[in-house]
Amino acid sequence: MLFPASAYLRGDPFDLMRRMTRELDRGHIPRTASAFPAVNVWQGPEAAAVTAELPGVESGDIDITVKDNVLTIAGQRRAPDAAEDATWHRRERRYGRFSRAIRLPFEADPENVEARLGDGVLQIVIGRREQDKPRRIEIRAA
Structure with missing residues (x-):
């Protein structure tokens, strides 16, 4: 699970938001099937x-x-086809x-x-x- 419910229970209420922002910046978008x-x-x-x-x-x-x-x-x-050393910035298509x-x-x-x-x-x-x-x-x- 990308964003576990336990993140809500931590002391910092904005921790989940920061983690989601980092994941979105990397191009990892949680989606439903x-x-x-x-x-x-x-x-x-x-x-x-x-x-x-x-x-x-x-x-x-x-x-x-x-x-x-x-x-x-x-x-x-x-x-x-992508070069072997290419870095993906966003990868939404399956x-x-x-x-x-x-x-x-x-x-x-x-x-x-x-x-x-x-x-x-x-x-x-x-x-x-x-x-x-x-x-x-x-x-x-x-």
């Missing part, structure tokens, strides 16, 4: 659309799979492997999925199975 990549999902009668924010990720470093009603986006964001599973609002047709990556945004359209599409029922006269 957040899902990566951030996604938006919406649905129409024929398909669902998913957008995922993937800045700095190349298309060759992304794997997309669809099974039943789960879309999985996995991959790797590579760290930038690098490394990631995986995100998104439950879709219907069972997907894995043969009807398209994906595009542009400007750091992955766009995926997932078609709905024909038998799962809503059908209009005709009412016959009695």
Whole structure:
């Protein structure tokens, strides 16, 4: 833990504030875990659309799979090349492997999925199975 609760119990009430300032100056920012990549999902009668924010990720470093009603986006964001003797002043972006599973609002047709990556945004359209599409029922006269 970066800032233990015991710091509050010390004699100097400003000790925790000084420690936080030092850590922030070094670029160590305490943060809550957040899902990566951030996604938006919406649905129409024929398909669902998913957008995922993937800045700095190349298309060759992304794997997309669809099974039943789960879309999985996995991959790797590579760290930038830095000289061995470089000193980081701030390091807020995360690098490394990631995986995100998104439950879709219907069972997907894995043969009807398209994906595009542009400007750091992955766009995926997932078609709905024909038998799962809503059908209009005709009412016959009695």
